[in-house]
Amino acid sequence: MRIILTGPEEGELTGAAYPAFIVAGVEVAAVATAPETLAELAGALPDAVAVVQAEVYPTPEAAVEGLGALPCRVAVVLPTWWEGERDRFASLPNLVAGFTAPVSWAQVAAEVKTRAQRGRGTGKRGSGEARKSGHTKVEKPRLRANTPAPGGAQGLRANTQPAGGRVVALWSGPAGGVGKTTLALLLVGYAAERRVRADGCPLLLLALAEPSVSARLALPRVPNVTAFFETEDLARAVQTVGWEAGPTLPVVLGPARPREGAVERERVAALVEAAASAYPVVVADLPALPPGGNVWSLEPLLHARAVVLVAAPSAAGVAAVVESLATLRDIGASAGVHLVINRRVASGLPLREFVEGVRSLWGECPPVAAEVPYSPELAALDRGEWPEGVGSNGRSTLREAVEALTRAVLWPWSIVEAQEVASRPRRRLGRLISVEVVD
Numbered sequence: 553m554r555i556i557l558t559g560p561e562e563g564e565l566t567g568a569a570y571p572a573f574i575v576a577g578v579e580v581a582a583v584a585t586a587p588e589t590l591a592e593l594a595g596a597l598p599d600a601v602a603v604v605q606a607e608v609y610p611t612p613e614a615a616v617e618g619l620g621a622l623p624c625r626v627a628v629v630l631p632t633w634w635e636g637e638r639d640r641f642a643s644l645p646n647l648v649a650g651f652t653a654p655v656s657w658a659q660v661a662a663e664v665k666t667r668a669q670r671g672r673g674t675g676k677r678g679s680g681e682a683r684k685s686g687h688t689k690v691e692k693p694r695l696r697a698n699t700p701a702p703g704g705a706q707g708l709r710a711n712t713q714p715a716g717g718r719v720v721a722l723w724s725g726p727a728g729g730v731g732k733t734t735l736a737l738l739l740v741g742y743a744a745e746r747r748v749r750a751d752g753c754p755l756l757l758l759a760l761a762e763p764s765v766s767a768r769l770a771l772p773r774v775p776n777v778t779a780f781f782e783t784e785d786l787a788r789a790v791q792t793v794g795w796e797a798g799p800t801l802p803v804v805l806g807p808a809r810p811r812e813g814a815v816e817r818e819r820v821a822a823l824v825e826a827a828a829s830a831y832p833v834v835v836a837d838l839p840a841l842p843p844g845g846n847v848w849s850l851e852p853l854l855h856a857r858a859v860v861l862v863a864a865p866s867a868a869g870v871a872a873v874v875e876s877l878a879t880l881r882d883i884g885a886s887a888g889v890h891l892v893i894n895r896r897v898a899s900g901l902p903l904r905e906f907v908e909g910v911r912s913l914w915g916e917c918p919p920v921a922a923e924v925p926y927s928p929e930l931a932a933l934d935r936g937e938w939p940e941g942v943g944s945n946g947r948s949t950l951r952e953a954v955e956a957l958t959r960a961v962l963w964p965w966s967i968v969e970a971q972e973v974a975s976r977p978r979r980r981l982g983r984l985i986s987v988e989v990v991d
Contacts, residue, residue, distance in 0.1 A: 553578055553579065553601070553668055553669065554578075554579045554580075554581040554597060554599065554600040555573060555578055555579070555580055555581065555600055555601045555602070555603050556572035556581055556582050556583075556584060556590065556593050556594065556597060556600050556601070556602045556603065556624070556930075557569055557570065557573070557580055557582070557583045557584070557588045557603055557628075558583070558584040558585070558589075558602060558603065558604040558605065558608055559585065559604070559605035559607075559608055559672065560605065560607055560608045561585070562583060562585050562587060563867070564867075565583050565585075566583060566852070566867075567655045567867025567868065567871070568657050568867055568868075568870060568871040568874075568909075568913065569660075569661075569871075570583070571602070571605075571657075571867075571868040571871050571872075572656075572657035572658040572660070572661045572871050572875065573661045573937050575659075575661070575726050576658065576662055576665055577657065577665070578661055578664070578665055581593075581597055581600055581856060582597070582618045582634065583946065584608075585608070587608060587614075587618050588607055588621070589622075590602060590604065590608070591618070591622065592617075593613050594622045594623055594624045595623060596626050597624065598623045599624070600624050600625075601624065601625045601626065601627055601648055601664060601668050602619075602622060602624055602625070602626045602627070602630065603626075603627045603629070603644070603660070603664060604619060604626055604627070604628055604640070605629045605631070605653075606619075606628050606629065606630050606631065606634060607631045607634070611800065611859065612634050612637040612640060612641075613692050614790060615628075615641070616637075616640055616643075616644065617639060617643055619641075619646070620644050620645065620646065622646065624646070625646045625647075625648045626644065626646050626647060626648060627647075627648045627649045627650070627651075627660070627664045627667075627668075627887035628641050628644070628647065628649075628650045628651070629650075629651045629652075629653055629655055629660065630652045630653065631653050632649070632652065632653055632654075635652055635736060638650065638652065640882045647663060648667045648668050649663050649664050649667045651663075651760060654912070654914065655913070656874050656875055656877075656878040656913070656914075657871055657874070657875075657913075658726060658871065658874070658875035658878065659875070659878055661821040665705065665794050686824050689698070698772065717827070717828040717829070717830075717831050717832040717833055717834055718828075718832065718833050718834070718857050718858070718962075719824060719827075719828055719834045719836060719852065719855050719856045719857055719858075720833065720834070720835050720836065720856065720857070720858045720859075720860065720961045720962065721836045721838055721852055721853055721856040721858070721859045721860065721887070722736045722739070722835065722836065722837050722838065722860045722862060723838045723841075723849065723853065723859060723860070723861060723862070723876065724840055724861065724862045724863065724872065724876070725840065725841055725861065725872045725873065725876030726840060726841050726842070726875050726876075727840060727863065727864070727868070727869065727872035728870055730862050730863060730864045730869070730872075730894055730896070731862060731864075731894040731924070732761070732837065732838075732862040732894075733759075733761055733764040733768070733837050734766060734768075734894075735860075735862055735892060735894060735924065735954075735957070736757065736759075736765075736835060736837040737757075737765070737768060737769075738894075738950075738954045739954060739957055739958060740755055740757045740799075740801055740835050740960075741834060741957065742951075742955070742958055743755050743955045743962065744800070744801045754800065754801060754802060754831075755801070755802075755831065755832075755833045755834070755835055755962075756790075756802050756803070756804065756822070756827055756830070756833070756834045757801060757802070757804070757835050758804050758805045758806070758823075758827055758834050758835065758837070758850050758852075759803055759804065759805050759806055759837050760806035760807075760835040760836060760837060760838055760839060760852065761806065761837045761838060761839040761840075762776075762805055762806045762807060762839075764837075765803065765805065765837060766805055769803070771791055771793070771803065771805065772791070773805065775788055775789050775790075775805075776789060776804070776805035776806065776807065777789055777793065777804060777805065777806055777807060777823055778807070778878070779821055780804070780826065781815075781819055782822075782828070784822075784826075785821075785826060786804070786826045786830050789804045789805075790802050790803070790804055791803050791805065792805075802831070804823075804827065806839075807846060807848070815847060815848075816847075817850075819853045820848060820852065821846050821851050821854075821855065824836070824852050824855045825855065828855065833962060836852050836856070838852055838853070841879065843878075847982040850879075850883055853879075853880065853883065853885050853887065854883060854884070854885055856885070856887040857887055857888065858887055858888050858889075858890060858961045859880065859885070859887040859888070859890070860890045860891075860892055860921065860957070860961055861873055861876050861877075861889060861890070861891050861918065862894055862895065863891065863892070863893060863894070863906075864893075864895075864896065864900065865893050865894075865895055865900030865901045865902075865903070865906050866900055866901060867901070868915065869893075869901075869906065870901075870906060870909035871908055871913075872915045873891065873914075873917075873918075873926070874910060874914045877889070877914055877918070878914075878968075879916050889918040890919060890920075890921035890957075890960050890961060891910075891917065891918045891919065891920045891921060892920070892921055892922050892923075892924065892926065892957060893906060893920065893922075893923045894924045895923070895924060895925055895926040896926065897926060898926045903920065903923055907920065908965075919960075921954040921960035921961065922954070922956040922957040922958060922959050923953060924950065924953045924954075925949045925950065925953065927949065927950045960961065
């Protein structure tokens with residue numbers, strides 16, 4: 553399937569819409585910013601679907617006339633000020649799907665792909681199907697849904713947070729390679745170094761985005777969650793990571809290939825509930841969400857009390873955050889949402905522009921818990937060391953970002969033993985030692 557992306561702003565099309573269609577497995581054949589260019593491309597690509605922001609035309613009348621004359625099928629995104637013209641656009645004989653801004657481009661990509669493959673919107677003028685379902689208005693989102701949607705979505709249950717410990721999920725939605733696992737390790741590493749505990753117990757790292765964590769921490773691949781599924785005993789799945797003469801961190805590894813691992817959602821739910829019952833605080837590193845969903849991501853999100861969205865400071869990062877927020881809304885998750893901007897390279901959007909980009913597409917933006925600066929310090933984690941990186945003022949910008957994230961998502965445990973920690977001289981964590989559980 554091929555599409556022609558058309559709209560008045562090329563930057564939005566290439567920065568937000570284009571990545572969403574690529575992730576959905578749709579080929580973007582061309583990008584147009586004028587009606588004349590669209591007409592020429594449609595003539596050359598009659599088998600494509602033109603995905604058009606209608607305001608590329610000067611008036612609704614011109615848009616209906618121009619789109620109806622195209623030899624290809626069309627999907628239309630109406631601006632909010634043309635919302636009253638929906639019935640007119642619904643009568644287009646070549647309409648595949650219609651939307652009213654603001655939209656999630658990932659949702660648009662998924663629906664256009666589904667409808668185009670089913671051959672919808674290609675009937676005669678005034679098709680009843682096009683009138684009935686051609687336009688879908690995106691409801692105003694809620695970042696904190698106190699009343700979850702009944703039954704959730706995609707066969708998932710409505711949100712059921714564990715009665716025991718606090719589950720903090722680090723997630724990046726459909727995006728990969730944004731440094732989410734690195735931040736999860738920095739978060740729990742900082743907590744372990746500062747001996748952050750709740751009710752006398754350490755935090756648990758639930759590493760479901762495997763094999764990233766086991767590779768970073770030099771852990772054997774077994775035991776992992778399979779041991780819990782076979783015995784219903786969480787202790788059999790736990791491995792322990794320790795630092796020389798220092799604290800320890802319990803870790804439960806997920807499947808080696810979470811994108812491919814087929815498992816019933818009830819079993820993943822039981823895993824999260826068992827972890828939350830045994831540990832006061834569970835930090836879950838979740839895999840990215842591919843098209844079609846992933847129970848290893850979606851089920852833990854239903855149990856989380858806090859979700860940390862990790863994003864790259866780019867237009868594609870903005871699109872990933874919007875898609876993540878749409879997913880959280882659709883499944884009925886009630887977690888508090890925090891945003892972390894991770895600068896893995898020196899360039900990227902300024903924080904203010906990133907936040908404004910999310911607001912322009914979604915209507916609001918989650919609070920920014922931390923902005924992780926670009927720093928060579930992160931390479932130290934790959935060597936099994938806590939990055940020291942102390943500047944002339946005795947502080948590290950990376951450490952300050954991790955501290956800010958800790959305060960945002962691990963409160964009040966982030967201040968436990970604060971006086972004892974303050975009186976103890978700082979030290980660098982040494983070589984990591986992995987300890988395998990032996991029955």
